[in-house]
Amino acid sequence: MLHVHPENPQKRLIEQAGKCILNGGLVVCPTESCYVLLHGITEKKPHERVLQIRNLPRDHLFTLICADLSQLDRYSRVGTLEYRMLKSHLPGPYTFILGATRLIPKRLVGPKRDTIGVRVSAHPVCQQLLQYVGEALVSTTVKLPGWEWPLSAESDLVEHLKTRVDCMLLAGIGRTVETTVVDLLADPPKVLRVGLGDTGPLGL
Template identity: 30%
Template structure:
């Protein structure tokens, strides 16, 4: 069984290449260091998710996302629309900076980013010092875990730790929108 850990222990596990689960606005997410290829590939193997799909980066604030986002490809109005939705359960697909690894972007020249309103997830990103990978804590095609015990049950022994935290009040995973077009890609 994956052990329960504190926020500080979770950040340390991620810093050392580990894969953890942590609470977000609606469900638990799987997380790791987005710049550690081995950790991301392990996370994808645990989830049984193809690398081509790309992954979400979850951050405490936009400054943490700046190394990954090509801000010059977004207009002031597009940036404003994105900033107005944050912090919150809104993920935006934005142009990726050149050099962003394909294990984050998948087959796309864009990446999905979110500034979370979940206090514990934001604190985890602050303790880690940069964004975390965020993908629902479940095997592909199964329901995402909404509690520590559900995550421990469905992903028993596969994770380095499950942060002892509680999901927010949202009932469904984050809305995903295209920052260039404004189109809703998932959710409402």
């Protein structure tokens, strides 16, 4: 458990969590929406643990969380219109559904799909962790089976996850509202889930 400052995270703690991810670990991290579970894109073992923690089906559509748009562009197919939408609303509490590139393992996009959710977090802790790791990470909201809301209190995170993850970056109480999800592959684009991100500026 690493208690990190939410606005000015301690570099040594970010490095500790980053090394954990680079070594194949599973990390709890705050974002501007909810706490999330993070692991490397190519890592199978932490991915299996996420499936167990969340009780998710194997064809669940996962989200990649990126440090910036240039990093996002490596993993998703972005046209001119999509880029304008992304640039206007990221970083922020939005997840956009886009076409996945071949850098994304099939287990993350599902057997019959070539799509992936992508987001860029504005939270300083998450941002600095992503910058240290140097690549996008698989992100899943910390929401347990049978729970109506994601875990937000540090005490709940510790109680339910301390033996199931490798590292926890704790930065105070988190939100319980997830990101707004927008499908940019639909014609026209459509909001799939109304969450923390304001849908008004999307113009949909």
